[in-house]
Amino acid sequence: METKEPIEDLHQRIQELEAELNKAKKKEELFLSILNSIPEEILFIDPEYNILDANKAFLDSVGLDKKDIIGSKCYEIFSKIGRPCQKGSESCPLNLAITSKRKVEIPISEKALGSVNEYLKIAYPITIGPSMSSYILEIRREFGSIPTLIKALRYSEQKFYSILNSVSEAIISINQDHEIILFNQAAEKIFGYKSREVLGHDLSMLIPPQYGDHYRHIRKFFEKPESKAIFRDITVTALRKGGQEFPAQIGISYLQTEDEHIFTAIIRDLSDKLDLEKRLLQNERFTAIGKTVAHVVHELKTPLMIIGGLSQQLLRTIPDSSTQKKLDIICEEVARLERLLMDLGDFTKEQTLVLRRADINDLIHDVIGMMIALPSSQRYHFVTKLCKSDVVIQCDPDKLKQVLINIVVNAMEAMEEGGEIEIFSKKLSDHVEITIRDHGIGIKEEDLSNIFEPFYTTRKRGTGLGLSISYKIVQAHCGELKAQSKVGEGTTFTILLPIR
Ligand SMILES: Nc1ncnc2c1ncn2[C@@H]1O[C@H](COP(=O)(O)OP(=O)(O)OP(=O)(O)O)[C@@H](O)[C@H]1O
Ligand SMILES: [Mg+2]
Known part of the structure; x- marks a missing residue:
């Protein structure tokens, strides 16, 4: 006998079903809105190649409406053929995913309007629901942007x-x-x-x-x-x-x-910058001192000449030997002062060069020859290491010799007991480098910055002009004069001259 449910129960059952339906609809709506918001193109098919669904990105990309494709075979729509694409066909991962039941990824490269479109086709086999129905999800993932x-x-x-x-x-x-x-x-x-x-x-x-x-x-x-x-x-x-x-x-x-x-x-x-600043300062000081000294030299020259001349006259006329001795001393001192004035004149003068072509190695040999001839040079030993090839440069050889003599004389004075003085020459790409090294008393670090200053001297009878004149001469050759020293070990002077 058929049992009838009471009408209220049926009502309640209908309401429950409606509620479930609503829930399912909401879920589907949610699912669809998520699906459509995914920028990757997604297509669902069943193992028979029937299109079940596609998201908005997919439809936009193929330019079709959902109703035009749902229920159709994918190969009819996309390949316009009457049979599934060939197995293993490179452009379709679906076959592979269906047969292997595994996720399959195939990179695709399509030429379109002169540019290359590169993307990845991914096919996922999915089994859902109590009936274990199989579906294939195909995703098209752009990766053309990755190489870009x-x-x-x-x-x-x-x-x-x-x-x-x-x-x-x-x-x-x-x-x-x-x-x-x-x-x-x-x-x-x-x-x-x-x-x-x-x-x-x-x-x-x-x-x-x-x-x-x-x-x-x-x-x-x-x-x-x-x-x-x-x-x-x-x-x-x-x-x-x-x-x-x-x-x-x-x-x-x-x-x-x-x-x-x-x-x-x-x-x-900063080495170059500090060097430059130092040089600029030095130049300014040289100019200022130079002007004062030029004035003093001018004022002293004439009276000194008169004193010297008159002393010589007296020396010839006065028979008294003790007075003659005193006059001799006056004449010697006048001569010394005249030499000093000449040096001062050198210092104040703008260094005008008489340029000609000369070999630096020859200059070094000449200077050593002159030094060896001095009686006081017996205790010094000159060692040279000169570059093999000629180093002929456009220079004022006499002035450069004067520089070398000043530096060598200083080296000798720094080694009163005698010793070795080394002179090297080296050809660089666009410069010639001359190095003069002694093993004398050396210079304190704090004094090193003063040695090129005019009148800076630590010697009893030094004028303190030798190095400042040398500096000016090297500078007039567009070169550089530098010193390095260690107290008790010695001093090295380096002259850099451009090869022109
Ligand atoms: N090779 C050296 N070793 C140690 N000190 C040196 C050396 N060369 C120069 N100096 C220092 O630098 C100072 C300045 O040298 P510079 O040649 O200008 O003057 P000077 O030798 O004192 O006098 P002069 O004008 O007669 O040469 C020297 O008094 C000395 O203190
Ligand atoms: Mg000197």
Whole structure:
């Protein structure tokens, strides 16, 4: 006998079903809105190639309406053929996904309007529901943007390196372990290392050891990052490959990446700038002193000439020998003062050069020959190491000889007991370098900056003009005169002259 449900129960059952239907509709709506908001193109088919659904991105891309494709076979719509695409066909991962029951990815490259469209076709086999129905989900994922991105990245990397290498400042980055991770071409030039010699090495190789614990800045920064222990434009001493220290101006910036803390220093070599400033100052001082001295020389010359001339006359007429002796002393002192005035004249005069072509090695030989002829030179030994080829340059040979003599005489005076004086010449790409080295008393670091100053002397009878005149002569040749010294070890003078 058929049992009838009471009418109320039926009502309730209908309401429950309606509620469930509503829920399912809402879920479907949600699912569809999610599906349609996905930018990748998605297509559902069953194992018989019937199209079940497609998202908005897919429909937009093929330019069709959902109703035009649902229920149709995918190969009819997209390949316009009456049978499934051939198995293993490269452009269709569906066959493979259906047969292998695994996710299949196939990269596709299509030429369109002169450009290449690259994307990935992904087919997922899915089994759902109590009936274990199988579906295939096909996703089209654009990756044409990835090579473009890589290209853009490479381009910006190249741009970054070309900027990095075009600047004249050294740019060096280190990580939190003080390892050098970036070293531009200017850094190679300034520090003398090739980047491969420093990358991955500790920063300490670029800082003189006596400057102590340079890691403290980084430690301080990590202790109190807000204290901005990162500095701008401070002057430090840095270390070149050969161990030479040099003044540098440095600014540091900080960058935190996902996995690293990077400190980047921009470093300017100040040696040239300081040299230039020193030279400018020296020039100004030379000019000022020169004017005063020229005036004094002019005022002294005539009375000195008169004193000398009259003394000579008296010397010839006075028979008294003790007076003659006194007059002799006057004449000697007058002669000494006249020589001093000549030196002063040299110093105040604008150095006009009488240029001709001369071999630097010949000049060195001439000067050594002159020095050896001096009776006081017995205790000195000259060692030369001259460049093999001729170094013929456009110069004033007499003036350059005067420079060499001044420096060699100073070297002899610095080694009263005698010793070895070395003279080298070296041909550089566009300069010739002459080095004169002694092993004498040396010069204190604080005095080194004064030796080219006019009238600076530590000798009893020195005028303090030898080096300042030499400096002016070398400068008139567009060259450079430099000195390095260590007390008790000796002094080295270097003359750089352009090869013209
Ligand atoms: N080779 C050297 N070793 C040590 N000190 C040196 C050397 N050359 C120069 N000096 C120092 O530099 C000073 C200046 O040298 P400079 O030749 O200009 O003058 P000077 O030798 O004192 O006098 P003069 O004008 O007679 O040459 C010297 O007095 C000396 O103190
Ligand atoms: Mg001298």
